[in-house]
Amino acid sequence: MTIDLVTRREWGAKEPRGSYGRLTSTRGVKVHYTGGQVSPDIVGDHARCVAMVKSIQTHHMSGNGWMDIGYSMVACPHRKVFEGRGPGRLPAANGAGLNSGHYAVLGLVGSSGLIEPTDDILHAILDAVEYLRDRGGAGSEIKGHRDGYSTDCPGGPLYAWVRKGAPRPGGPATPEGQPTAFPGRILTYPPLMKGDDVRIWQRQMRKRGWNLDVDGLYGERSRQVCRDFQKEKRLPVTGAVDRATWEAAWREPVV
Numbered sequence: 001m002t003i004d005l006v007t008r009r010e011w012g013a014k015e016p017r018g019s020y021g022r023l024t025s026t027r028g029v030k031v032h033y034t035g036g037q038v039s040p041d042i043v044g045d046h047a048r049c050v051a052m053v054k055s056i057q058t059h060h061m062s063g064n065g066w067m068d069i070g071y072s073m074v075a076c077p078h079r080k081v082f083e084g085r086g087p088g089r090l091p092a093a094n095g096a097g098l099n100s101g102h103y104a105v106l107g108l109v110g111s112s113g114l115i116e117p118t119d120d121i122l123h124a125i126l127d128a129v130e131y132l133r134d135r136g137g138a139g140s141e142i143k144g145h146r147d148g149y150s151t152d153c154p155g156g157p158l159y160a161w162v163r164k165g166a167p168r169p170g171g172p173a174t175p176e177g178q179p180t181a182f183p184g185r186i187l188t189y190p191p192l193m194k195g196d197d198v199r200i201w202q203r204q205m206r207k208r209g210w211n212l213d214v215d216g217l218y219g220e221r222s223r224q225v226c227r228d229f230q231k232e233k234r235l236p237v238t239g240a241v242d243r244a245t246w247e248a249a250w251r252e253p254v255v
């Protein structure tokens with residue numbers, strides 16, 4: 001999946017006032033909502049998304065006195081991703097002292113009106129996360145603004161999705177050979193874990209040439225294969241199939 005990016009020029013961003021703090025990597029991404037009213041009408045009209053992002057930038061620059069919009073990227077209901085500060089640049093939306101640890105991605109839902117994120121908003125958030133990983137060295141964490149900061153953000157429904165592990169909507173039942181979405185549960189051992197997600201991962205690893213049984217049980221052998229695979233792909237060697245490790249099993253070339 002390639003990202004459907006709305007560049008700063010395309011959405012008519014104002015020029016930043018000053019220069020950005022630089023970031024070469026982060027632990028991951030924090031997810032945000034607007035905290036205010038979002039008209040459900042934006043779902044039928046992308047021009048309203050554009051107007052909303054522009055007004056957020058104005059509010060951040062004129063109201064908060066920031067040098068630019070505080071978010072790294074903004075995800076809208078049309079599965080489009082607005083370029084905010086973008087990768088490699090320090091965001092401002094996470095709270096003082098918390099911006100170098102995580103990029104900041106806004107989903108266009110609020111505390112009234114459009115409260116529940118649509119599937120396309122969730123897809124767009126994950127498209128933004130992947131983009132920030134590829135271009136900005138974002139780590140594997142996906143957290144909410146309220147993790148480590150006193151706020152309601154990103155609101156109940158969006159935060160519940162974050163807590164589930166931020167799964168792709170519709171996953172993991174995708175056709176043979178297609179990348180299978182991270183199911184949201186991190187596979188670890190001990191104790192022994194079992195389930196369809198284990199079986200799907202084992203089948204994929206077997207397809208890649210690893211010698212392990214597809215028995216749906218994540219035990220010692222699965223953990224060893226996971227560690228060896230993480231070593232090969234230069235991922236943190238944890239023996240736990242987290243999102244980054246899961247996705248690498250489909251994305252990374254077999255060597």
Ligand SMILES: [Zn+2]
Pocket residue numbers: 031032033093145151153154
């Ligand atoms: Zn927030």
Ligand SMILES: [Zn+2]
Pocket residue numbers: 045046047049050076077078079080
């Ligand atoms: Zn839109």
